[in-house]
Amino acid sequence: MHLLALDTGSPLVSVALARGGAVVAARSVEQERSSTRLLEMVQEVLDEAGIGIGDLGAIAVLRGPGSFTGLRIGLATALGLHQALGIPATALPSLQALALSAGTGGRVIAAVDALRGDWSAQAFVEGRPLGEMELVPGPELPRLAGGGEAVVTGFGVSRLREIPGWPTDLRLLEPGPLAPAAAVLAASPETVWDPALLTAAIYSRPPAVTLPKPRVPALT
Numbered sequence: 001m002h003l004l005a006l007d008t009g010s011p012l013v014s015v016a017l018a019r020g021g022a023v024v025a026a027r028s029v030e031q032e033r034s035s036t037r038l039l040e041m042v043q044e045v046l047d048e049a050g051i052g053i054g055d056l057g058a059i060a061v062l063r064g065p066g067s068f069t070g071l072r073i074g075l076a077t078a079l080g081l082h083q084a085l086g087i088p089a090t091a092l093p094s095l096q097a098l099a100l101s102a103g104t105g106g107r108v109i110a111a112v113d114a115l116r117g118d119w120s121a122q123a124f125v126e127g128r129p130l131g132e133m134e135l136v137p138g139p140e141l142p143r144l145a146g147g148g149e150a151v152v153t154g155f156g157v158s159r160l161r162e163i164p165g166w167p168t169d170l171r172l173l174e175p176g177p178l179a180p181a182a183a184v185l186a187a188s189p190e191t192v193w194d195p196a197l198l199t200a201a202i203y204s205r206p207p208a209v210t211l212p213k214p215r216v217p218a219l220t
Helices: 031-049 068-085 094-101 138-145 157-162 179-186 195-199
Strands: 002-007 012-019 022-030 056-062 089-092 107-115 118-125 134-137 150-153 170-173
Touching: 002 031, 002 068, 002 179, 012 031, 012 179, 022 031, 022 179, 031 068, 056 068, 056 179, 068 089, 068 195, 089 094, 089 179, 089 195, 094 107, 094 118, 094 150, 094 179, 107 138, 118 138, 134 138, 138 150, 138 157, 138 170, 150 157, 157 170
Parallel strands: 002 056, 056 089, 107 150, 150 170
Antiparallel strands: 002 012, 012 022, 107 118, 118 134
8 A cells, every 4th residue: 555644744744655654755854945846745755656646545644733824735635635635644743753753762852932932842762751841941851861871853942952051861863754653653554544533733932913714635
């Protein structure tokens, strides 16, 4: 089965195509260019794999936390493909994909910049969450390490080393594109395929504005 995975809520927007749990094609672009490139990237990974849009067997998208507008675009795109193709679809937490992308079996603190000096963060060990997502000021992130070594991963986490007294045993890791990790997560037998999740974005804070529903152009 070919599975399409999307991440549009991160600073690096990405698309990945997987078959049998292995990623066979991927593309990424900076968030600023994603509005014109998302569906182009979807077509590119399909072309690279030598299949058409009708050959997709499932679609997964990361649902946040992340960019408010970016998340809405990704979720709307996934919902549109789900409805048009009649294939299973689901949405996965971005922090879980971040933790997987770190590539370590030890403790990982996945963090998304929530602005105002705060981070949406969650600790994982071997991909399993150790608690719920929290909104944490940057200087308090080491608390999630539980007093031991850990990897802190997320876009922009390299800035944390500027915090006075930042622990030397907390390694900071800037991630790459997250769609490949989302594809691997979605291929897990534990994945819940529920299209209702496509309308359940995870935000760091309640949205301050209400935007019109993004319009998703047709994929040819």
